[in-house]
Amino acid sequence: MEGHAIGIAAPDIFCFTLVPRAVRQIRVEDRSCVFHVKSGSYQDVAEHVLNGRADLGVSRLPLDERLFDWMPVTTATNVCLFPAGHRLAEKDLITPEDLRGERLIDIEPRQNTHQMDLNALRYMGVEPNIAVEVDANGHEAAFIAAGVGISVTNSVVAKECAFFGLRFRPFEPGAIYHHVVFWQRGRQLSGQLRLARERLADALRDPA
Structure with a gap:
């Protein structure tokens, strides 16, 4: 698949409006990005990120600080x-x-x-x-x-x-409840992933 692939994991409910809003804005800024979206429970989302099936996750605390880094959002x-x-x-x-x-x-x-x-x-x-x-x-x-x-x-x-x-x-x-965007602990995020992190945070912070 052409372009920069970005994997996003989020609870099911966030895949109806939040993730699509974020993806739309990311592609306005970088049309080379393509997306693989995984959904499920909060536990499923953590496992998707931990096992490398997703680069970024949307979840809420607590998360295991030995396994993940995160950006507090709302x-x-x-x-x-x-x-x-x-x-x-x-x-x-x-x-x-x-x-x-x-x-x-x-x-x-x-x-x-x-x-x-x-x-x-x-x-x-x-x-x-x-x-x-x-x-x-x-x-x-x-x-x-x-x-x-x-x-x-x-x-x-x-x-x-x-x-x-x-x-x-x-x-x-x-x-x-403290909601965050998170990723594997110690991972250095590329420019595209930093953009995706920021736009996911924007969408989580300001629901439509």
Whole structure:
């Protein structure tokens, strides 16, 4: 294949709008670049970069500092994600008590986010009503759009779900998530990879 090949790994949800926006801008600046895009869970993304299947990854901390270097880009907080017109749209802040009786789309039990969300609900005396468990952040968007339920996710992921016509509001108790662009530790990035790193960071920092 002609041109400078760049491998990018990102969670599934970021491959709908974020990565395409970054790729578009990179090619405006250097049309010789061509791309191989890998997607999956945060763990999948780390493995793609570690094993050389991707040059750069988009993820969130923690990452193993013995294996990766990264550029801090943006932070996210907890939000509740729901369809347009949902009753929760009338609230400025959503708490576990507000989720009583709602069907939830949740990340699978091995994810820390799952345990945090469910523990918060149970602490408030609300037993979670799980309708669907998904194995990667962002997969919940399609189920929410289909009317199956609502979800608690982070604000960066929620902004990437805008193309589904979904809405979100801040959710407490909250947490802080640190999103980064990362690569193999000690690797010297070429000019094209430094450009790609910067444009991925731009797209992550400023969602459309």
